Amino acid sequence: MTYNFQKTYITIILFLGMLNISSGQSNSYGNNDEVGNFITVNGDKQYYEIYGEGEPLVLIHGNGGDIAYMKPQIEYFSKKYKVIVMDCRGRGKSELGDESLTYKQIAKDIVAILDHENLDSTYVLGRSDGAILALLLAIHYPEKVKKIVAFSANLTPDTTALYPVVYKQIKERRKHADEMLAKKDTTQNWKVTQQRVRMMEFQPNITLEDLHKIKCPVLVMSTDRDMIREEHTFKIYQNIEKANLCFLPGVNHFVSKNGAELFNQIIETFFHKPFKGDEIRL
Numbered sequence: 001m002t003y004n005f006q007k008t009y010i011t012i013i014l015f016l017g018m019l020n021i022s023s024g025q026s027n028s029y030g031n032n033d034e035v036g037n038f039i040t041v042n043g044d045k046q047y048y049e050i051y052g053e054g055e056p057l058v059l060i061h062g063n064g065g066d067i068a069y070m071k072p073q074i075e076y077f078s079k080k081y082k083v084i085v086m087d088c089r090g091r092g093k094s095e096l097g098d099e100s101l102t103y104k105q106i107a108k109d110i111v112a113i114l115d116h117e118n119l120d121s122t123y124v125l126g127r128s129d130g131a132i133l134a135l136l137l138a139i140h141y142p143e144k145v146k147k148i149v150a151f152s153a154n155l156t157p158d159t160t161a162l163y164p165v166v167y168k169q170i171k172e173r174r175k176h177a178d179e180m181l182a183k184k185d186t187t188q189n190w191k192v193t194q195q196r197v198r199m200m201e202f203q204p205n206i207t208l209e210d211l212h213k214i215k216c217p218v219l220v221m222s223t224d225r226d227m228i229r230e231e232h233t234f235k236i237y238q239n240i241e242k243a244n245l246c247f248l249p250g251v252n253h254f255v256s257k258n259g260a261e262l263f264n265q266i267i268e269t270f271f272h273k274p275f276k277g278d279e280i281r282l
Helices: 005-019 067-077 103-116 129-140 164-182 190-202 208-212 230-238 260-272
Strands: 036-041 044-051 055-060 081-086 122-127 145-151 218-225 243-252
Touching: 036 103, 044 067, 044 103, 055 067, 055 103, 055 129, 067 081, 067 260, 081 103, 103 129, 122 129, 129 145, 129 208, 129 218, 145 260, 164 190, 218 230, 218 260, 230 243, 243 260
Parallel strands: 055 081, 055 122, 122 145, 145 218, 218 243
Antiparallel strands: 036 044, 044 081
């Protein structure tokens, strides 16, 4: 693929925005005592909220987000589904813990919440880091998932998956967090920043053989202005048996928030209609 300076510049701006998201607590999402719950996993409190009634749907935010970032999806899907949405470990009200932050541990946190609520065979919608977690759930906990949507996932933490400028920004952001921790700076929680950026720098490590284990239908989504290489998204699609593919044109990594209406409608169609695969090519 031709390296495009304009795309590189846009990606830098978008990535910096992702790392410094301030989603707030609009409509009390992420800070709602009436629907909020804590469970303890490996000695650390993990926070989640439940909205609506119907079939269970798990929403998983991205690296720099929290429950409140998923507001457009909570409000749309809670009209038809029982929506379970958590602050992933180290974000929002969920504790980081003493161990290094890993996608596998966060996946275990999600499963612990589902077990606590006696839920299985759930729909799952994950964006960015949440998409990685959705894939891990389908790989390692197949009994917990019915269908998943993986928006803007990557299998590896390198430039085969991420545009070079994005990978560079990840490394620079982690080094900065290391420096601020060494200085004992208290202007923000640099330990959380360090851990979540280190997670992006060195994880995930999902193989194609792992993808072949996924048996539930998957909607692999991205945009043509995303941080993930288009060919990498296509490779994910190609290596999941029951996968559909959707590239949204002329939008970026934040379409779930800035173009939520179309984003949500496409996902709702995938969830409620029977899966269609190779038979439509005949």
